[in-house]
Amino acid sequence: MGTTSTVTLGDGTRTRYRLDGPDDAPVLMLSNSIATTLDMWDRNITDFAGHFRVLRYDTRGHGESDAPGGAYSIERLGRDVVELMDALDIDTAHFCGLSLGGFIGQWLGIHEPDRIDKLVLANTSAYLGPAPQWDAKIIDVLNAPDLTEIAAGFLCNWFPDQLRADEALVGPFRDDILGMRVTGLAGCLAAVRDADLRRTLPLIRAETLVIIGEHDTVCLPEHGTLIADSIPAAERVRMPVTHLSNVEDPTGFANAVFDFLGER
Known part of the structure; x- marks a missing residue:
């Protein structure tokens, strides 16, 4: 059985986490x-x-x-990871981030290389500008009477038509969005808006796997290709999926990660 708890970060933000699997495993x-x-x-x-x-x-x-108000940054989100690892006495870890999590993984690989063993960057980008489109999204979120339309937009970007028809699968994702605090969503949209990691990607020295969704309309295939081409020790795998590759094809995703980490 896994355990779920919270830690309080240095700026007072409470972060929920969950641990599963053997205590002595990587x-x-x-x-x-x-x-x-x-x-x-x-x-x-x-x-x-x-x-x-x-x-x-x-x-x-x-x-x-917690969802403090104001714009977040990829640096802040990356430091949240380091503080969580410190609180749990974890010196190093493999890190697998998807989309926003992939932005965070890139930042960690660049700025905290001693904390990362191997790095998996899935369905992500180093830059998703220009900024005005994100400003418009932030305004929409902050001014929306509720997040129903925002949720519909996310689901269309994340899943192909046949999966969106599976309410048992998609419903919980919709519910999570509808339950979000607008300060948190707006803060993370600002982090994506301001992130541009393209010039510093070559500083990542961790062995890296880049997972590219062939039908991804959010983080386009060429975005993943740029990341893989920029990191010296990177390899890539293309999956016939949209954006949430780990949900759309969990077996294919797990196989790609296991093949890369070599822990099966």
């Missing part, structure tokens, strides 16, 4: 997409927790973690 940290919670990884835990000590968490502004 740590695999999972970092989720914007507008999702740590439950995003539920379809992967049976596979991963058989081989790793799996640590997942609600990103600042999401789920049961």
